[in-house]
Amino acid sequence: MRALGLDCDVLVVGGGIVGLATAYAVTRAAPGTRVTVLEKEPGPARHQTGRNSGVIHSGVYYRPGSLKARYAVGGAAEMVRFCAEYGVAHAVTGKLIVATGREELPRLHALAQRGRENGIAVRELGAAQIAEHEPEVRGLAALHVPTTGVCDFTGVARRLAEASGAEIRYGAHVERVDRRPSLGVAVRTTRGDVVRGRVLVNCAGLHCDELARLTGDDPEARIVPFRGEYYTLRRPELVRGLVYPVPDPAFPFLGVHLTRGIDDGVHIGPNAVPALAREGYGWGVVRPRDLGTTLAWPGAWRMARRHWRYGAGELRRSLSKAAFTDAVRRLLPAVEPEDLEPAAAGVRAQAVLRDGSLVDDFLIREGPRAVHVLNAPSPAATASLPIGREVARRALGALATA
Template identity: 80%
Template sequence: MSTTAYDGDVLVVGGGIVGLATAYAVSRSAPGTRVVVLEKEAGPARHQTGRNSGVIHSGIYYRPDSLKARFAVRGAAEMVKFCAEYGIAHAVTGKLIVATERDELPRLHALAQRGRENGIAVRELGPAQIQEYEPEVRGLAAIQVASTGIADYRAVARHLAEMSGADIRYGADIVQIDRRPARGVAVRTAAGTVVRGKVLVNCAGLQCDQVARLAGDDPGMRIVPFRGEYFDLARPELVRGLVYPVPDPAFPFLGVHLTRGIEGSVHVGPNAVPALAREGYDWGTVRPRELAGTLAWPGSWRIARRHWRYGAGELLRSASKRAFTDAVRRLVPAVDPEDLVAAPAGVRAQAVLRDGTLVDDFLIREGARTVHVLNAPSPAATASLPIGREVARRALAALASA
């Protein structure tokens, strides 16, 4: 593929909230820079962005000084301001993180300390105080985090797309990348169209490792997809706001929780089970080539050996509505199986290293004329504006040296 003429200065692969925030940040930081966004779906935010619980995370869970901690704390405040400025549905609701067993109390206290280290206001509550916030919730102790909220992230993504000034091309499924350090980057789509640019930014989410390899870069990780299954609560009056369990520090998943959505319904979930395809939103979606790629990665087997007990519990909650209900009833005893109505699932694009390590921070790597966002699951939507600025900074630096 020849790269003698450029369609844009920066090509962004992926029209989720991170890719669109990057396009928006490039246009704000360097007006006049031509940005082309290539998205394989027919519209923006069709995967991780549009299939989560809509929470604006406070940043309490993340290791101090990590990208997740810094970007989530900053991003939460910026997301509330962005939504307010542009009339996007949102609310600052606060949330409770509830310990229901005595062995969770040290972890809850450590979490409160971590929140304070990250500059987050937290309040520790006893059982009576829990019920002042959430009358149907039972627990031994809790943390109240006032800065947590909810937002319509699909609307945020649409607004970023409009404000970016980028040339956004939907239905652009990438099948080939030709990168030549002296001549730029050319991308061929499944339709046969060739799009040329000076720098490529990979924000492809569930496909990000594949895009990196197409560009000739070794990402050093693989995306192992985990499906998160949700229910809606038929009696939303049981929960006023957001209620979470104390997370297991060995995993990047937060456990089954209850979150009141921006439209007033209450979402329950997710669990975390292996997906049989990168976009495997149910057990019936199986893509043998993608599944074979996951199984061929040594890290997948090391995760399975290391965490099989945890995984077995998640699979049980997927197969048994009663088991899922039992997990919910730890927090809200009044919930019955009939209260849970099946809702659309999401898939988490989890980066896994060869040794089986679950990457627990945002991961951004660079190559010649490329910037790759290789791990950006939750809280990426919350942190999308600062992530976008960081990726844009690196892309513009690569553009300047091209």
């Protein structure tokens, strides 16, 4: 029985791809459930969803059995089907992961083993075979991953919003949450609107830890924003598809890679540098409150002490186009600095624990009448449909006992 005075049953905060996939999943699993989505921007997918490489990840990188591995492998195939059904631009291109130094060869082989454990039909290539796929790319060995692709994730988000049947309220910036066991959850926006629901779902991305605390739950982690900077390749003919370096297993970042997108242009990046605001898409964007929150978190300092050498390299590539070009030349020797044109940056919402550990898997936590998605960076866009179903399952479970 529906409680009187409530605007909806499930109140989702965040109109990125995960929030909209959750709304979509709720209405499919439980038709008739009233869902409202609050998004502070004037449209969907304005942050992590719309500011990434646009890659449908295969799941090759992730620890077998982890949520990332399970959801990315299944989610990649499901995302392709969704795009085909709803007319969203996409392509399954495959990609190369290329070792350019001998020290990377054991990691490349280990990655091949991991991919096979995750059920992905990877193929190991020698140096001569790399040129068959990418004539301008140089390396000692590579993995060919056939299930990787590209798509328009902003288009996916729009289709999810339409197909969900949920009420989507844009320009709704949450400033206060009042949760009471007998009355549900009331949210007030900066415009003074009050929206009441039985269960709240937190898909606020870059602000998810703040929203959890507003709700009264301890997220046990803080979002530390990392900006990823991209360039567009002025000579796109140098790259046929997707080319990645061998990643450092100590970090959740995949390194500077080459991506031919659905627009047929080639993006290069991202690097990963600390952002000075949660939506800090350039060095000139500084928000003292955001920066203070990061600096006040002990985990941020412990992370910095542990990984300062890695961070120094990323910072150098951010500040020096020549250094960035040198990094690209390890994969693509023909590139010149004048081939690289700055493109829009993105910010990754990376959850960091108190001990300085970077949360490596998707992190979903529950509280009374609330479900919080507290770590969902890449490959969350790829895995958004299975993530949405999992969050919806928990939200409907909370709804049944509310």
